[in-house]
Structure formats: C-alpha cells, structure tokens
Amino acid sequence: MGLLEVKNIGKRFGGLQALDDVTLSVRENTIHAIIGPNGAGKSTLLNVLVGKLIPDTGSVMFDGQSVLGRKPHEINQMGISRVFQTPEIFGELSVMENMLIPCFAKRDGAFRLHAIESIRSEKGLNAQAEQMLSDVNMIDKRHMNAASLSRGDKRRLEMAMCLVQQPKLLLLDEPTAGMARADTNNTIELLRELKSKHDITMVIIEHDMHVVFSLAERITVLAQGTPLVEDIPANIKGHPKVQEAYLGQSAEGATG
Amino acid sequence: MLGLNTKDTRLLLIVIALTLSTPILLQPFAEGTGLAQFNAGYPDLMQRFAIFGIFAIGFNILFGLTGYLSFGHAAFLGVGSYSAVWMFKLLSMNILPGLILAVIVSGLFALLIGFVSLRRSGIYFSILTLAFAQMSFNLAYSVLTPITNGETGLQVTLNDPRILDGVNASPYTNLFGLPMSSSVKLELLGRLFTFNLGYYFCAVIAILAFYLSLRIFRSPFGLMLRAVKCNQQRMSYTGLNARPYTLAAFVISGMYAGLAGGLLAAMDPLAGAERMQWTASGEVVLMTILGGAGTLMGPVLGAGFIKYFENIFSKINDTVLHSWFAFLPDGIEDALVFVVQPFVGKGWQLTLGLVFMLVVVFLPGGLMEGGQRISAWIRRKSRKDDGRADSEHRPGTSPHIAE
Numbered sequence: 166m167g168l169l170e171v172k173n174i175g176k177r178f179g180g181l182q183a184l185d186d187v188t189l190s191v192r193e194n195t196i197h198a199i200i201g202p203n204g205a206g207k208s209t210l211l212n213v214l215v216g217k218l219i220p221d222t223g224s225v226m227f228d229g230q231s232v233l234g235r236k237p238h239e240i241n242q243m244g245i246s247r248v249f250q251t252p253e254i255f256g257e258l259s260v261m262e263n264m265l266i267p268c269f270a271k272r273d274g275a276f277r278l279h280a281i282e283s284i285r286s287e288k289g290l291n292a293q294a295e296q297m298l299s300d301v302n303m304i305d306k307r308h309m310n311a312a313s314l315s316r317g318d319k320r321r322l323e324m325a326m327c328l329v330q331q332p333k334l335l336l337l338d339e340p341t342a343g344m345a346r347a348d349t350n351n352t353i354e355l356l357r358e359l360k361s362k363h364d365i366t367m368v369i370i371e372h373d374m375h376v377v378f379s380l381a382e383r384i385t386v387l388a389q390g391t392p393l394v395e396d397i398p399a400n401i402k403g404h405p406k407v408q409e410a411y412l413g414q415s416a417e418g419a420t421g
Numbered sequence: 422m423l424g425l426n427t428k429d430t431r432l433l434l435i436v437i438a439l440t441l442s443t444p445i446l447l448q449p450f451a452e453g454t455g456l457a458q459f460n461a462g463y464p465d466l467m468q469r470f471a472i473f474g475i476f477a478i479g480f481n482i483l484f485g486l487t488g489y490l491s492f493g494h495a496a497f498l499g500v501g502s503y504s505a506v507w508m509f510k511l512l513s514m515n516i517l518p519g520l521i522l523a524v525i526v527s528g529l530f531a532l533l534i535g536f537v538s539l540r541r542s543g544i545y546f547s548i549l550t551l552a553f554a555q556m557s558f559n560l561a562y563s564v565l566t567p568i569t570n571g572e573t574g575l576q577v578t579l580n581d582p583r584i585l586d587g588v589n590a591s592p593y594t595n596l597f598g599l600p601m602s603s604s605v606k607l608e609l610l611g612r613l614f615t616f617n618l619g620y621y622f623c624a625v626i627a628i629l630a631f632y633l634s635l636r637i638f639r640s641p642f643g644l645m646l647r648a649v650k651c652n653q654q655r656m657s658y659t660g661l662n663a664r665p666y667t668l669a670a671f672v673i674s675g676m677y678a679g680l681a682g683g684l685l686a687a688m689d690p691l692a693g694a695e696r697m698q699w700t701a702s703g704e705v706v707l708m709t710i711l712g713g714a715g716t717l718m719g720p721v722l723g724a725g726f727i728k729y730f731e732n733i734f735s736k737i738n739d740t741v742l743h744s745w746f747a748f749l750p751d752g753i754e755d756a757l758v759f760v761v762q763p764f765v766g767k768g769w770q771l772t773l774g775l776v777f778m779l780v781v782v783f784l785p786g787g788l789m790e791g792g793q794r795i796s797a798w799i800r801r802k803s804r805k806d807d808g809r810a811d812s813e814h815r816p817g818t819s820p821h822i823a824e
Contacts, residue, residue, distance in 0.1 A: 215658060241660035253658070255651040258644075266648050267659045269641050275662040278669055280642040283424055287641070326659065 168193040168366050169214070169334060174223035176209055176390075183209040184220065185390040191334070191383075196360060196367045198377045201387035202410060207370045208250075210387070211336055214368075215247050216240045228333060238275050246327035247336040252319035254326070256312035260303060263311050263322055264294035264329060271330045297329040300362075301355065317348045321355070328359055337369045341376050353379050378402070386410060429635055432717065436631055440624045443467055444616050451611035455744070458736060461729055464604060464617035465688075469728050471623035472684045475630045477708040477720030479677020482634055483670045484706070485715035486643060488650035492547045492702050493534065493554030497527040497675040499561065499697030501682025503568065506575045506692045509594065513585035514577070516594050516601065516622075516687040520680065527679020528672050535671035539664060542653075554702055561694035574693035594687050596622060601688055619688050626684065630677060635717060637673070646670050678705075707773075711780055713787025722788050730773050737765040 167190035176184040184206045191197045199207050212218040214225060216237040225232040232240055255263050268290040273279065285291075298304045301321045306314065311322060320340065327335055340356070341349040353376060359365065371377050377384065377398070384401045386393040388410040394401065401407055425433060439446070447462035461467070480494055504526040505519035512518050538549040561569040569575055579592065593600045601619035608614075637643045645666050648656050653663050686692055695701070704727065712723025742761055746754040764772045784790045 236662070237657040238660050238662045241658055247658050253652055253655040255648050255655060257651045258647060262644060262647075265641075266644060266656070266661070269645070270660040273641070275660060276665040278642060280637050280640050280669075280673075281424075282641060283636070283639050284641055284644060285426065285639070286424075326655075330660070 167191050168228060169368070170224075170226040171210075171214075172224045172226075174210070174213060174220045174225065176206075176213065176218060176220045182390050184213070187223070187387070187390070187392055189385055189392060189395070191366060191368055193333075193366055194364060195382045196356075196369060196380050198369045198371055198381035198384045199387055200371060200374075200377055200384060201393075204389075205387040205410075206390040207387055208338060209390075211247070211338055211368075211370060214240075214336060215245060241270070241330075241332075242275060244333035245336065246330055246332035246334070248320070248323050248327055248338060248340055250338045250342055252316070252323045254311045254319055254323050256310075258311055259307065260298065260309050260311055260314070260322060261291075261294060261307040263326055264298060264307075265290060267326045267330045268294050294329060297325045300328075300359070301325045317344060317351075320344075320352070324355070324359075328363065328365075331363060331365075333366060335365055335367045337367060337371075339370055339372060341371065341373055349373065349376060352376075356380060423632070424636065425639070429639065433632060433635060436718070436721075437628055440471070440628055441621075443470070443624065444614050444620065448612045448614055452613055453611070458741070459733055460612075461733055462615060464602075464615055464620050466728065466732050467617070467620045468623050468684075468688045469732070470725050471620065471627040472681050472688070473705075473708065473724040473728055474721040475623075475627050475684070476678055476681035476705055477712070477724040478627075478630050478634050479674040479681070480705045481674075481709050481714060481716075481720040482637060482646075482677070483674035484709055485720070486638070486646035486650065487667050487670050489539070489542065489667060489671070490547045490706065491538075491550040491671070491674075492699065492706065493550035493552075493557075494674065494678050494705050495697050495699070495701035496534070496554035496557040497531055497678035498682035498685070498701065499557065499692070499694065500530050501527045501679030502686040502692035502696055503561075503575055503682075504679070505683035505686035506577065506690055507568075509577050509583075509686070509690050510575075510581040511584065513583055514591055514594050514690075515585070516596055516683075518585075519687060520683040523679045523683025523686070524676050525679075527682065528676040530679075531672045531675025532668070535668050535675070539667050539671060551699060551702070554697060555699055558694055558697040558699070561697060569692070569694060572694075574691055577690045594690050623684055623688070626680070630680070631717075631721070638717060642666070642669070707777060711777055711787055713789030716787070716789040719787050719789040726788065727773065730769050734765055734769040734772065735767065739766070 169191040171187060171189040174184050174187040175182070187206070187210060199210065201207055209218065213220050214232065216232065216235055216239070219233065227243060227245060230243065232243070255266065265284065272290065295304060295307070298307055301324065303318060303321060303325065306318065311319070314322060324340070341352050344352065356367070357380065360367065369377070369380065381398055383395065384398055385395040386401065386407050393406045393410060394404055396404070423430070423433070444462050444467060447467065448460045450456040450460050476498060480491070484490055501523035504523040505516070508519035508522050534550065534553045538546055538553065541549060562571055583590070591598060591600055593602060595601060599618055601622065604615050604617040606613060606615050645661060648661070649663050649666055656663050682696065685696070708723035708727050709720045710723070711726060712721065713719025739758065739762060742758045742765070743754065746757050749757065762768070780787060786793070
C-alpha cells in the first residue's frame with residue numbers, strides 16, 4: 166500500500182477526456198516521476214491531487230484518507246504541498262515573510278485569530294524559517310521583496326515554503342522548466358539533498374529527461390490521459406511503448 | 422514597549438504627542454488676522470478629525486491589508502450611531518454603554534454582510550457591499566422608521582426613559598457626569614486655544630484604535646491579511662483558509678466604523694440615515710487612498726485632509742476672496758475672484774477631486790508616499806552635501822508596506 170493511491174481517475178473537459186482510468190501508486194520515501202508528451206494529462210492529475218479539480222470518477226487515497234471533496238487548504242493540512250510550474254509566491258512580501266506564512270499555517274492550522282501577538286516574538290518559527298532559508302542558500306536575501314527575486318530564486322523560495330511545512334508528499338510541477346543547465350543541476354542537487362535530509366516522498370512532473378533520470382526512482386508514463394507503463398528508470402528508457410508515445414508526438418509536431 | 426519594537430514605539434509616541442497637542446497645533450494663526458479662518462482648532466472639527474481617523478484606520482485594516490474594497494462601510498457608521506443614540510434614550514446619557522453597544526451591533530451587522538459579500542472578490546465584492554449599504558440606507562428611511570425615526574433622524578428627548586440616570590442627571594452626553602461639550606479656553610499669544618473634553622475623549626479612543634491597528638499590522642493575523650492580497654492561490658495551497666481571515670478583517674473594520682459612528686452620536690446625539698449613504702462610504706475610500714492605503718498613518722492623514730477641506734476650504738466665499746484680492750485693481754480683482762471662486766467655497770469638492778487625481782496619478786502610495794519621497798530626497802541631498810558616495814549606487818530601500 167503506497168502513501169498515495171490513485172484509483173481509476175477519470176476527468177472529462179467537454180469533449181476531451183483529459184484523464185482516463187488513471188491508476189497510480191506512490192510508495193513512501195520515493196521520488197516518483199510522471200512523464201508524458203504535452204496534453205497527456207499530467208497537470209490535470211496534479212490538480213486533482215491538490216483539490217483544484219474534482220474528478221468525474223475514481224478515488225484518491227492519501228495516507229489512508231480520501232482526498233476527494235476536500236478543499237485545497239484541507240489537503241495541504243493533510244500533508245501535501247505543491248510547487249507550481251510558474252512560482253506562486255507572495256510577491257509583495259519579503260522573503261522571510263513568505264517563509265513565515267507556511268510556518269504559521271503548519272503550526273496554527275487553516276485559521277487562527279492571532280491579531281495581537283507579534284510576529285517578532287515567535288522565536289521558534291523565525292528560527293525554523295531562517296534554517297530553511299539557509300538550507301536553500303537564500304538566507305542573505307531574507308529581507309528582499311519576493312517579487313524582485315530572479316526566477317530561479319523564486320522557485321527555490323517556493324520549494325522552501327513547501328518544505329518548511331515538512332509535507333509527507335511534495336508535488337513538483339516542472340521544477341526546472343525554463344532553467345539554464347547549471348541551474349537545473351543545482352535544483353537536482355538541492356532536491357536530492359532535501360530528500361536525504363527530510364525523508365520526503367516526491368511526485369515530479371517533468372519534461373527534461375535529464376532531470377527525470379537523475380532523480381526518479383520510479384517513473385509513470387502518461388499518454389492521452391492513460392498510464393502506459395510504470396517501472397524503474399532503467400526499464401523505462403528502452404521501453405517500446407514510451408518510444409512510441411514520444412515519437413508519435415514528435416511526428417505530429419512535424420506534420421502539424 | 423507595549424509589545425512594539427523601537428521604531429513602532431517611536432511612531433506611537435509621535436502619534437500620541439500630535440493627537441494630544443492638536444488643539445494647539447491647529448490654531449497657528451492669531452485671532453483677528455485674515456488667516457484666522459484657516460485655524461481648525463475648534464472642538465467640533467477636531468472631534469471629526471479623531472472620529473473619521475478611527476473610521477479610516479478601521480477601513481484600512483480591510484482595504485489596505487486584504488485589498489478588499491468595501492463600498493458600504495458607512496452602513497456600519499450609521500448602525501453605530503443609531504445604536505448609541507438608542508442607548509442614550511433608553512439607558513443613560515453616559516456615553517460608555519452607547520459606545521459599547523455601537524461596537525457590538527455594528528460587528529454583528531458586519532458579520533452578516535461580510536458573510537454574504539465575501540463569497541465574491543474584486544468588483545463583485547465592492548458592488549455587493551454597496552448594495553447592502555444602500556439597502557440599509559433606504560430601509561432606515563422607510564420600513565425601519567420606528568427604529569430610525571426616518572427623515573427627522575433619531576434624537577434624544579426629555580421624556581426618554583433613561584432608566585440608569587437619576588432625576589437630576591445631566592441631559593447632555595457625558596462621561597460619568599462630565600459633559601462632552603465642556604471646554605477649557607485659554608488665550609495665549611493672541612491665539613484662542615480650546616481644550617474640549619469631547620475631543621480628548623475621542624483622541625484617547627483614536628490613540629487606542631491606532632495602537633490596536635499597529636498591533637494587527639505586526640501580528641501573524643496581519644501577515645495573513647497581506648497574504649490574501651498577494652496570492653490567494655498560494656495561500657490555500659499553503660493550508661490556509663482565506664475566507665475566515667477576510668471575514669475577521671471585515672468584522673474588525675466594521676466595528677471600527679461602528680465605534681466611529683457611536684462617537685459621532687456621543688458628540689452630538691443625533692443619528693440620521695444620510696450617514697449611511699454611499700457618498701459617505703465613498704468618502705472613507707477617498708480618505709484611505711489619498712493618505713496611502715496599507716500604511717499605518719496614511720488613512721489618518723487622509724481623513725484629516727478631507728475633513729479640513731470640507732470644513733475650512735468650503736468657508737471661503739466671494740466676500741472672503743474679494744477681501745484677499747482687494748489690493749489689486751478692480752478689473753483684475755474681479756477676474757481673479759471669478760477664476761478662483763469655482764474651486765473654493767461650495768466648489769471645495771472640485772479642488773479635492775483635482776488633488777485626489779493628482780495624488781493617484783503621481784503618488785499611487787498616497788500622501789505617505791509623498792512624505793517618504795521628500796524625506797528620501799532630503800536624506801540624499803544631505804548625503805551629497807557630505808561629499809560621500811552618490812545615491813545612484815546606493816538606491817534607497819523600497820518602502821515597506823506597513824511603514
């Protein structure tokens with residue numbers, strides 16, 4: 166029994182069957198990659214997992230509890246965090262404030278009226294946030310406005326915001342999209358390091374095969390809303406069905 | 422001190438000093454001179470500065486921090502006034518029960534309106550609050566006449582029950598027997614200073630209100646409200662439920678508005694429905710934006726600015742203008758008066774509108790941004806005079822939202 170059990174998920178948008186009978190099992194403490202050509206339904210699947218979309222059929226169990234029908238903040242409180250394709254951070258706030266918000270959310274739950282206490286006096290949480298910022302090498306930027314960070318730093322900040330909550334499951338939506346190779350390698354290193362430090366399960370959606378094969382312990386290939394194969398990376402590389410899915414896409418690209 | 426860091430403590434002390442010395446500061450011109458009409462240190466106006474300051478501080482907690490623009494906050498002001506006057510009629514002319522009820526009732530009313538309106542955001546939220554406020558305004562004129570006394574407005578009369586007051590109790594609003602209208606006048610250096618009890622009561626409440634908003638700004642709750650403004654998506658994926666945060670902010674700012682309404686009634690025990698009209702709601706929006714939404718001091722400045730305009734600028738009529746330009750030849754005098762006249766007196770709103778446009782276009786951060794730019798400019802200038810490194814290589818830090 167995996168940490169995350171997705172069973173027979175189906176989701177239709179008008180005439181498009183975005184997800185068709187998706188079944189997936191993510192084991193605890195692994196990095197599980199979901200790959201597939203554009204339009205394969207990877208992001209739709211992620212949106213189902215975090216409660217942004219409600220599927221038409223199927224079930225999602227996380228840590229023994231059903232995720233479906235819960236609001237995004239409730240799902241996060243269960244222990245699922247998500248890093249977005251374009252970094253979602255609090256642009257007008259400082260880096261440190263960005264870090265403190267998830268710390269408060271983790272400690273105080275979805276809502277608490279702590280209107281008189283001072284943020285400054287929360288020594289424990291401040292230390293926790295600073296520690297996490299050091300872990301991602303951003304401690305010297307803690308007073309900067311988050312909107313003025315570089316794209317790579319915004320990603321790192323978002324990742325740190327997710328990790329400081331010590332989630333059981335971290336969902337990463339193309340964490341290296343648009344990065345230079347050096348930055349990509351840094352991110353790979355960072356994720357590896359965090360994995361070893363925090364005992365965390367990760368689901369990564371990624372186009373960059375370099376990243377996928379550097380990190381993933383298991384890979385699911387998704388095409389046209391259905392999982393084709395699920396296996397360890399070594400077996401995926403030469404798998405005929407995978408070749409077909411990707412070649413099929415590039416052939417379409419050539420003609421269209 | 423008081424759970425604040427040194428910078429905030431200094432700010433609070435400055436606010437306290439300024440508020441307490443307002444009766445002196447607002448009488449800069451000697452009596453009998455032509456400029457004396459610009460003096461604003463009379464009790465009625467000073468009370469309004471403090472009361473509308475409270476109103477704007479509360480509005481800023483909602484609009485400045487969460488970005489939810491309510492166009493119906495005057496409804497809470499009106500509800501506060503009605504509640505207070507009813508307490509004056511039924512219980513006592515002592516203002517405390519009235520104020521307490523004003524805060525409670527407006528808080529409950531805000532809970533109701535906020536619960537419905539906060540299901541939407543952006544323009545739809547603004548329209549919903551506007552609709553609710555206009556509804557309250559119209560109800561106060563029609564169906565609710567038994568409670569609001571319709572167009573006449575709710576007043577205290579001699580034969581009200583006032584069950585807590587004895588036979589010889591003061592017929593005026595008071596604080597444990599001290600009437601709000603009592604003043605000490607002091608003539609000094611040709612200036613007449615009026616120290617009014619009503620003003621000082623409002624001032625103390627305003628300082629407390631400011632202190633509370635300072636604490637909210639610096640609290641985790643305040644941080645969450647700013648997070649609502651920034652990115653609600655990230656907020657919900659961080660495990661936070663934005664709705665109760667916005668609702669709490671809405672109720673708190675509604676209670677501030679109710680307190681302001683109660684104080685208005687405490688200074689002058691009369692409540693009319695026009696206090697709830699949409700123009701009154703728009704006024705507090707103007708105050709907050711003019712002063713600087715999201716800043717601590719901005720809304721207070723904006724409130725003072727607009728109330729000053731409304732009460733002082735509006736008094737400059739033709740006769741005053743003619744006396745100003747009397748030294749000029751007749752033709753030029755008349756021409757000048759003709760040009761200036763639309764902008765003053767009854768036309769004060771035209772000037773206010775122009776000032777508002779200029780501020781929004783050139784100083785989106787309001788008067789506070791203007792102040793920051795000036796102080797940055799002075800600092801840069803003095804640094805240059807010192808002959809040290811030029812500021813190009815040392816850009817000033819961008820203003821923090823809550824400064």
